[in-house]
Amino acid sequence: MGEAVARTVGERFRELYGAEPQGVWAAPGRVNLIGEHTDYNDGFVMPFALPHTAVAAVSRRDDGILRLHSADVPGDPVELRVADLDPGSDKSWTAYPSGVVWALREAGHELTGADVHLASTVPSGAGLSSSAALEVVIALALDDLYALGLSGPRLARICQRAENVYVGAPVGIMDQTASACCEAGHALFLDTRDLSQQQIPFDLAAEGMRLLVVDTQVKHSHSEGEYGKRRAGCERGAELLGVDALRDVPYADLDGALERLGDEDEVRRLVRHVVTEDERVERVVSLLESGDTRAIGAVLVEGHASLRDDFRISCPELDLVVDTALASGALGARMTGGGFGGSAIVLTEATDVDAITKAVEEAFAAAGFTAPRVFEAVPSAGARRVL
Numbered sequence: 001m002g003e004a005v006a007r008t009v010g011e012r013f014r015e016l017y018g019a020e021p022q023g024v025w026a027a028p029g030r031v032n033l034i035g036e037h038t039d040y041n042d043g044f045v046m047p048f049a050l051p052h053t054a055v056a057a058v059s060r061r062d063d064g065i066l067r068l069h070s071a072d073v074p075g076d077p078v079e080l081r082v083a084d085l086d087p088g089s090d091k092s093w094t095a096y097p098s099g100v101v102w103a104l105r106e107a108g109h110e111l112t113g114a115d116v117h118l119a120s121t122v123p124s125g126a127g128l129s130s131s132a133a134l135e136v137v138i139a140l141a142l143d144d145l146y147a148l149g150l151s152g153p154r155l156a157r158i159c160q161r162a163e164n165v166y167v168g169a170p171v172g173i174m175d176q177t178a179s180a181c182c183e184a185g186h187a188l189f190l191d192t193r194d195l196s197q198q199q200i201p202f203d204l205a206a207e208g209m210r211l212l213v214v215d216t217q218v219k220h221s222h223s224e225g226e227y228g229k230r231r232a233g234c235e236r237g238a239e240l241l242g243v244d245a246l247r248d249v250p251y252a253d254l255d256g257a258l259e260r261l262g263d264e265d266e267v268r269r270l271v272r273h274v275v276t277e278d279e280r281v282e283r284v285v286s287l288l289e290s291g292d293t294r295a296i297g298a299v300l301v302e303g304h305a306s307l308r309d310d311f312r313i314s315c316p317e318l319d320l321v322v323d324t325a326l327a328s329g330a331l332g333a334r335m336t337g338g339g340f341g342g343s344a345i346v347l348t349e350a351t352d353v354d355a356i357t358k359a360v361e362e363a364f365a366a367a368g369f370t371a372p373r374v375f376e377a378v379p380s381a382g383a384r385r386v387l
Helices: 003-017 095-106 130-145 152-167 174-181 225-241 251-260 265-289 293-309 316-327 350-367
Strands: 023-034 044-060 065-070 078-081 113-120 186-191 197-201 209-215 332-336 343-349 373-376
Touching: 003 023, 003 044, 003 113, 023 130, 023 174, 023 209, 023 265, 023 293, 023 332, 023 343, 044 130, 044 174, 044 265, 065 095, 095 113, 095 130, 095 152, 113 130, 130 152, 130 174, 152 174, 174 186, 186 265, 197 265, 209 350, 225 251, 225 265, 251 265, 265 293, 293 316, 293 332, 293 343, 316 332, 316 343, 316 350, 343 350, 350 373
Parallel strands: 065 113
Antiparallel strands: 023 044, 044 113, 044 186, 065 078, 186 197, 209 343, 209 373, 332 343
């Protein structure tokens, strides 16, 4: 995120509020390399941060007023009273930043208001965590301005609570942690149970490869019912198997666990995905650490099949990306994010980027789908103050 963009956001803040902001902060969206729908099952994930960010110019207020404005939403700043913030009271975009203020106050931090101007380059509804980026940038700014002294993992927990309780979306901890804690040139191997982290070097360009993101332009929403149904089904599976979370079902014991679920067919599928997906994350970590990066492509393909057939959250556009990319020579591909739309990722040799991109675009045109947006995903820095 360039300083020029930060200055533009700062200038707009001055136009809106008639004063200089006390700072400008940025927080990125993310791509999840592997580990889908494992985070709310206490499992493993492996995201990395994108160069696309939510940017916020912010100043502290001491009169209990929160003013919010977004460059991406027409209209004047929205004015709220901090003391009146209440879960479920806001169904607009402002629920994300105001939810963070509410969650910080609920955690015992005295916040007396703020002026905020936001802009984002993270595609909304593309499965790239635009909402988490928005939450984290607000949390980081307020942490700085109010000298709260919160760590990255703690900020992530605050933001997750804001989205779970205030917004009403049953998301796990991965997206917020990725936005807060990722490092440039690395993927984040995260244990979502204890939030232990390992930064895994992930420099595809140095090895002659690229990772493409294909935004299908099919929008999704975490707060809609299907996501919640999958989470409830996973919790049901853990209950039936007598474990705290599906993370506790050993991969070696998966067949036995599935047998114990009897005729609970839908729960069986969900359990099978989560347990095998945790194993895939560990396999990708091992392959990257051993330098066998190209071999992760096959693991990505396995992950897509599991999300499509067992978790049942793919869609025709996502399947078309994966099938077309693989038929055009990609090393691997899978849907990424919460599902029901959003984006797919494609691992490819650098020399094949143009051919694969063209093939996917032509396949979408032939199917009558909206043209996809294709761009390279470069592992980038996590949330930080930029001005």
